[in-house]
Amino acid sequence: MYVYLYDNFIRHKKFAATVKAMEINLTDYGIAGKIIRLNNYTDAKPIIEDEIKRGATTVVMVGNDHTFGQVLSRSATCETVFGFLPIGPGNSIAEVLGIPVGVEACTVLSRRRKVRLDVGWINNRYFVAQLHVLPAPLEVLYDERFRVTANDLMEMVVCNLQPFYWKQHKGDAETQVVHPQDGKLEAFLRPLTKKRWWGYTYESPSIFPFEEMEIRSAEPFTIEADGRRTKEIKVKIKLAHNKIEMIVGKYRKF
Amino acid sequence: MIFQKSSKMPTDVIETEFSERGTPLVHDEVETIVGPSVNVEGDFASEGNIIVKGTVAGSVHTSRHLSVEQGAKIMANVRAGSAQIAGEVKGNMKIKETLELTATARVLGDIEVKTLVVEAGALIAGKVMMPGLEGVEGKGLRNSRVAPTKKVEEIPPMQ
Structure with missing residues (x-):
């Protein structure tokens, strides 16, 4: 089961078309799932842990570099597969991960090429x-x-x-x-x-x-x-x- | 190369691929750069290439290339795969392959290297040793030098 964590900023009107196209693509690939909207002060870790208990196998972050950092800095210890759908400006991590910004990212997600990544650890x-x-x-x-x-x-x-x-x-x-x-x-x-x-x-x-x-x-x-x-x-x-x-x-x- | 102008791609990249969007992807090799106003003290070791533009004290070790730029100072024993020196090195150097000393290089210490390239103007104060001359050195010493005669007195065992 897929769980999608939408960042707050993609509520904006200018991203509506991209988000809609993405959702259609994901449904076509058969990987549509539950959508959770994050707020600025939301701690993603308890949300992800709850969803894992309910049977989530993949957690997909939808947003930009800020979303990526906000979610993974808290939930790096969660035992699940993470995905990323980059939308809008400020997406330099997506390029490093080889994920195109926008609708094409759904194709990458559907292929499920999994890699284990290193993370930095700073004072706990x-x-x-x-x-x-x-x-x-x-x-x-x-x-x-x-x-x-x-x-x-x-x-x-x-x-x-x-x-x-x-x-x-x-x-x-x-x-x-x-x-x-x-x-x-x-x-x-x-x-x-x-x-x-x-x-x-x-x-x-x-x-x-x-x-x-x-x-x-x-x-x-x-x-x-x-x-x-x-x-x-x-x-x-x-x-x-x-x-x-x-x-x-x-x-x-x- | 780690540093690169975003507009230009470096020529000496190891592997270049092209993404779906047509932008070239560069796979960099690990490189350590010691800037001009930075001081490094201790056992300085790296797995990749090292470029020194500042000051290093202690010891320097890399299995790959070491480049000491003009104005840089190394006050340490150096071990490297290959090296190019344009600055100052105070300490012994053990280079596996090629050592290149440019006109501005100053080396105060012994050098052990396979191939040495010295540009006119480079200063060396120390011994230079190269592998492959061990046998010749032995023969030369036998011919030219006469070992001093030593008197060995046998002391009878105490009774």
Whole structure:
């Protein structure tokens, strides 16, 4: 049995046609199922656990990167197969998973090509898409083997499934991309140096693939994991191998 | 390659496929980049290629390619599959295949390598050892040097 978790934003009129076409496609494939609408503050884990008890075999998230992060950061431990139907803007994870945005995603879902994915683990919770540490005087210890520091502030992004887009300078026309790779987490570090009297400039970035990392700082720093912000002093990030069973496309990037 | 301009695709990709929508998909290899204003201390090891633009102290180990760019400093013993040095290395280097020293390279330490390429202007202070010369070295030593004679006195066992 399939259960579909619709994000709140797809109630909007402009997505109505796509959603309707998707529902028709799913019915044609014989994989239509129960629809549950998520709200901004809904915890997906108890909902999914209830549905598994009622016989759900596949839980499909319908929305964008935010929906994906919101659902899986809570329910990564649930023993079920996850699917994803990307709709609307802000869908970079779908590309990594090889799922086309819109109605064609139903075909990928119907083929049920299952792969076990790694997720990031941070201080007793999971993150699926991306972790962002805002600029702070950080000290990073990788795999308990080497230490990385910068002279001043340092910004950090850890990519799991969501690629990170960045620009060398503010005015740059070309955007550069850090592609995530399965089997490792990618830490993207950008030190900041003071620019004359005020302001900071970004230095050339560093990239470290890792499996375990500890971020420390003398003062609290802000982290944003799958869109949720918290303040921490010490953070341990690990890679949990093969945690989620997910339906992916043939042209996935890993 | 991990870094890439979104508009251009890199030429040295391992495998390129085309998706249903016609956009090329790139399978990257794991690469570690140490930026210019970053300091790394400790046992720095990676499974993939390493590019050093900053400072590394401790030890560096990779089974693949190591690239030390101009202005970069490594104060560590280095073990790598192959390497290209344009910066400064203070420590012993053990390279499996090819070591390339560019004009701006400075190496203070012993080098053990299979193939060495040195550009004019590169500075080396240390011993260079290459496999395949062990026998020749032995013969050469036998011919050129005379071992110092040592007097060995036999001490009779105590009664």
